[in-house]
Amino acid sequence: MASKVEKQVEELTERVLAGTEYELVDVEYKKEGNQWYLRVYIDHPDGIGLDDCEQVSRKLSDLLDEKDPIPHSYNLEVSSPGNERPLKKDADFERFAGYKVVANTFAPINGKKSFTGKLLGLEGDAVAIFQDNQKVLIPRDKISLIHLSVDI
Numbered sequence: 001m002a003s004k005v006e007k008q009v010e011e012l013t014e015r016v017l018a019g020t021e022y023e024l025v026d027v028e029y030k031k032e033g034n035q036w037y038l039r040v041y042i043d044h045p046d047g048i049g050l051d052d053c054e055q056v057s058r059k060l061s062d063l064l065d066e067k068d069p070i071p072h073s074y075n076l077e078v079s080s081p082g083n084e085r086p087l088k089k090d091a092d093f094e095r096f097a098g099y100k101v102v103a104n105t106f107a108p109i110n111g112k113k114s115f116t117g118k119l120l121g122l123e124g125d126a127v128a129i130f131q132d133n134q135k136v137l138i139p140r141d142k143i144s145l146i147h148l149s150v151d152i
Contacts, residue, residue, distance in 0.1 A: 013042075
């Protein structure tokens with residue numbers, strides 16, 4: 001469940017990205033040690049470089065300063081989601097059907113909490129993965145994290 005701050009930052013980031021080919025992948029707002037971090041992950045059809053991150057960061061930082069949804073100091077980081085990007089939106093499951101994924105669940109399903117296989121897509125409220133020569137349906141509300149998997 002996303003925090004109130006994450007929801008507000010998602011909305012502000014979508015405003016910054018409107019009319020561009022950039023895509024908001026995820027927003028994380030968390031405390032590490034005594035520092036707060038606001039991490040915004042973006043993607044682009046041609047990939048993400050340092051200049052892209054810097055450009056979005058500047059515009060987002062200005063809007064965050066103006067709207068001030070966070071009452072204390074924090075570090076803003078804008079970056080690529082990387083090769084093992086998380087899948088969050090319905091469109092992600094359609095776009096990356098056929099790709100290898102790893103899904104972790106909050107509690108065991110059929111005795112397992114980790115599933116690795118080919119993403120088949122969404123079926124109702126479940127994610128369909130082809131693993132060990134069979135289709136496995138994992139309820140979305142039971143998934144703690146699902147991301148692309150890159151074999152090295």
